[in-house]
Amino acid sequence: MVYFNNDYAEGCHPKILEALARTNLEQTPGYGEDPYCRQAADKIRRACQREDAAVHFLVGGTQTNLTVIAAALRPHQGVLCAVSGHINGHETGAVEAAGHKILTLPSSNGKITAAQVEEAVNAHRADPSFEHAVQPKMVYISNPTELGTLYSRDELEALSQTCRGMGLYLFLDGARLGYGLTAPDNDVSMADLARLCDVFSIGGTKVGALFGEAVVMGNPALAEDFRYLIKQRGGMLAKGRLLGIQFDTLMTDGLYLAIAGHAVAMARQLRQTLMELGIPLLVPGCTNQVFAILPDRILERLARQFVFCEWKRVDDGHRAVRFCTSWATREADVLALCQALRECLQCVH
């Protein structure tokens, strides 16, 4: 079986394994206070063109999201988020377990707009009994989104301006950031994110690392005492250097973007085949996630050889499924998938 169901089916990029092996018996201080973490943080700050930003490393995405949100909000404050946002539906209520309501906004493509944020905040403030409702204080977006779509720089500028004007924090979840930065339609850089967001994450788990997310905090209000929060929420690795070594490797010689770009190219190849075969997409996109709408019969056949991710039923005979490529995807596997799609379709016609 070949796995296209997600972007974390393999281990890590070989260079990371090499670095781990090379440093294995070195002795370093624990809890992220080692030279590798410092070095990786410096490289990220440089990539962000923000020498003043705080950079921290956490193990996983849910942990990152809940820790950032717990650090930022007072108890009566909540976070605005697309209804499809990862924190809303796929983290077992981690944000609520930290005490905060998620204030969902409708979205068909995984994105929310500055206008939606403005309207929600204004509605809250205009409510004569506003103290009986949760106060919106943070905006959570993911980029790429859970549907593989991307924010443009203009959209981010507008969101950022709205948040700053209204006194909200802007938090961008970059679990798949590499696959966004290297997508053909992308016009956003890490420096843009560091400038426009109060805090954002750079995902390692899905982009070549064994695990690990880097958190970049441009807003010093959020950075205060953040290490206490990491420790309290169980995100502080005793051997913190494991995160430093991984991100140092990824941030050296453009490795992070290079391997992300491979995944994007593989996805494009698949998308092209789907287009040729007249298979509709659930949502357009140009990152490493491909959402295709296929007849049940074809999906049954494909499932004998390939693992993909069930997304949703579209109608009686069709389902949307997700194919993910990753830094580790082999071109031969993509070609095999494309070939299988062609054969299935011929078979059925």
Added chain:
Amino acid sequence: MVYFNNDYAEGCHPKILEALARTNLEQTPGYGEDPYCRQAADKIRRACQREDAAVHFLVGGTQTNLTVIAAALRPHQGVLCAVSGHINGHETGAVEAAGHKILTLPSSNGKITAAQVEEAVNAHRADPSFEHAVQPKMVYISNPTELGTLYSRDELEALSQTCRGMGLYLFLDGARLGYGLTAPDNDVSMADLARLCDVFSIGGTKVGALFGEAVVMGNPALAEDFRYLIKQRGGMLAKGRLLGIQFDTLMTDGLYLAIAGHAVAMARQLRQTLMELGIPLLVPGCTNQVFAILPDRILERLARQFVFCEWKRVDDGHRAVRFCTSWATREADVLALCQALRECLQCVH
């Protein structure tokens, strides 16, 4: 100005004041362990035909909801609720502050159905990564709802059966219960609620008491150690007898239903006038809340003499507003409101 904006603008029924005065200098044990609380609980158990039910008294509605939910759920469990449910929009995230996600279901009339619950739970269980989502474990309904509508006995039977079949708790918020039980279309009794719900509340604050909600727990699993929870969440009144005395008075000689019935009759009178005047209702109803859709100009005029509750804008020239009657509403005030409506409409035509 005459207040029709809510059902808690006055103090309490005179009989309650008398009882408080009569017992004022008696010495009793604190924290709800006095004879008045025992007596009130006994009367409630009898009204519910459930000698085995646990009955507790709390000060307010938000407190009651958050304490019941905190007592019932494990950290990964959430509560299904109409999007218009009081806990979802009007309690400043009290449930989330207790760590639990509210899983909203769409609703146009304030109610949810057994089928909606079943579908939501089945969807959760069918999800291959169900452990990444909050587990539905409780259903919260209010009766009357926030829109003044009522559940029929058949609807409650269906909800109860679904919940029991699927291992969920059914919690009915009865903040305005009296106004439901005495409504013309109602076919539900307290005994029905005690039989069909795992836990429900009987609102005092809005139905003649100074403050206070009684919680009736038919399911012993929920009742275990509940007094610890009341204390921990700040709901245990030192002079607990104040709650006992109030509910004892309300539950004696049918006072609770009698005064609730008055409010319902007052609302009916207003509803009839609206109908005569051709003023549409936002939602049909027969309890103490009347949701009318009126032209802005008329509302401006009415607002010089009456206080009502802004509900929502319906279109460019019309808003829906809520008029509440209560146990304390004077017929003269209702007649004055009806008269004012008539005059306003004539004026405008």
Added chain:
Amino acid sequence: MVYFNNDYAEGCHPKILEALARTNLEQTPGYGEDPYCRQAADKIRRACQREDAAVHFLVGGTQTNLTVIAAALRPHQGVLCAVSGHINGHETGAVEAAGHKILTLPSSNGKITAAQVEEAVNAHRADPSFEHAVQPKMVYISNPTELGTLYSRDELEALSQTCRGMGLYLFLDGARLGYGLTAPDNDVSMADLARLCDVFSIGGTKVGALFGEAVVMGNPALAEDFRYLIKQRGGMLAKGRLLGIQFDTLMTDGLYLAIAGHAVAMARQLRQTLMELGIPLLVPGCTNQVFAILPDRILERLARQFVFCEWKRVDDGHRAVRFCTSWATREADVLALCQALRECLQCVH
């Protein structure tokens, strides 16, 4: 039976009942936004000589403590407190349920010192892995303490100075404040408290009200958005005026201090008798709580006629018990208790 076991065995001062009756059918806005709350808050501000202080009213003591602490602290911060502090042992973990650790300091008389606070904070800051421990950010004291002792103005000045110097909040729980302010040894005024504390409470429940605590916030950082917190934690009374009316009455013509002074005089009478009889006190004191060490046999006899509060076993034959007087204590009952003590002792000798 005569109750001396606590100071909340009766209802409220007759003037409060009168005020509640007088205003009962008035219509006012809810949730503390009525003229009575405004008026009561103004009187408290005047008594505190702090026109700028925020004043809020909550229903009970545990609720007040947990809401103030939840509003003040970030998740990694904790509250320093005497091991005997009410929040530590008698509120069912309400502070922990709000997510915060209580950092206990040893105390034999219910009080803590500025030196203890300074030492604890310095120890935290000197710890090389301080981020692995909870950060002390607030000091909680009660005055009178749970043992009926009092802080002097000098002690409070020192605590206040230490807290401000170290960036900590000082929170004084005044559940029995009236009994402190009127005690013979007291040299502290409400204005002192408003000047020295960031936040303190004025207890109504134990000093003449049916229920209710006023919270005075001199530090604007704590006051921000506090009403959201009150609502979220279930402390916002729909008929908020009940609190306003009660505190307005208590703060008029010196009623609060007058009735507290009565309780203090009653306690002094009892203390004098104990002294005459050679009965030792567990802890010296001059407020409304008297902690006496008595032989078991005498306590058994007393218990036939009087209810008192078991405090702790002192040795094989003796227990310490607490007698409380209150605003409602009748002199005849105190005389009867003194007489009974005399007879018991004669009997035994």
Added chain:
Amino acid sequence: MVYFNNDYAEGCHPKILEALARTNLEQTPGYGEDPYCRQAADKIRRACQREDAAVHFLVGGTQTNLTVIAAALRPHQGVLCAVSGHINGHETGAVEAAGHKILTLPSSNGKITAAQVEEAVNAHRADPSFEHAVQPKMVYISNPTELGTLYSRDELEALSQTCRGMGLYLFLDGARLGYGLTAPDNDVSMADLARLCDVFSIGGTKVGALFGEAVVMGNPALAEDFRYLIKQRGGMLAKGRLLGIQFDTLMTDGLYLAIAGHAVAMARQLRQTLMELGIPLLVPGCTNQVFAILPDRILERLARQFVFCEWKRVDDGHRAVRFCTSWATREADVLALCQALRECLQCVH
């Protein structure tokens, strides 16, 4: 510099690195549902002689502790623990952040006794206002303790019997379990732990893994829905197999105990030298942690070449410090440390 300050200064045992490299490009399901996790869990169940136990893998120790406790307790319940327990002082209030009070018991050697537990629970139950205090429901012990001491089988039997008799859960934190199981004085096996505890952890982070703790739940009540809790608290690794591969390696051919035994032997060598030199220990012990009391002047000299852990000041001229050995400690480094100690002492005399 040579690090003796902790047991997580290096990476992992070479066999683990090899296994990670060997499996690196395999594709497996995520979130701990891969064959390696299954295989590792099976081996642990066999080692525990409990085919029915639930076994889960988490990333770190704080995460493990907070997740187990959050899963086990209702909101009003707390955990009994030695004052020196890791959860009490070194996890930034993670347990309180999950809503639970830690009920500390005094301890000079890091251990607590069945009698202490029994006394605390009986005191709670005998308190007439027990509902105003946190209910003890779990006992947390660590083995080896934070002071390197060990529970005997008899002590664990007594604790287990007390807990079961009183309806409490027994949770053993085995962050350094290997160093306990291989200590000369130890008479406890993994099977004993699985039989006597409701839940215990097997530490990987400090015993040869890059990171990772295995949780063994013999009590099915605790195991229910535990994966939801792991996900919610941020402990579910996307590439869960990393934990499976590591524990599979450690549990194969006795590797875990073999490498732990090495650390214990290294510590014994150091302890022997200290004894020869007449240097007192703060606390006796036979695991991988050595607590020595040394003059400040000697510690200053040692600090030029060795890193150790400051523990506490003993008197004006002496401090207790901790030396840790680990699976990775080189004998040459221990010999160098012993030699340096000898020289320092000669120098000073």
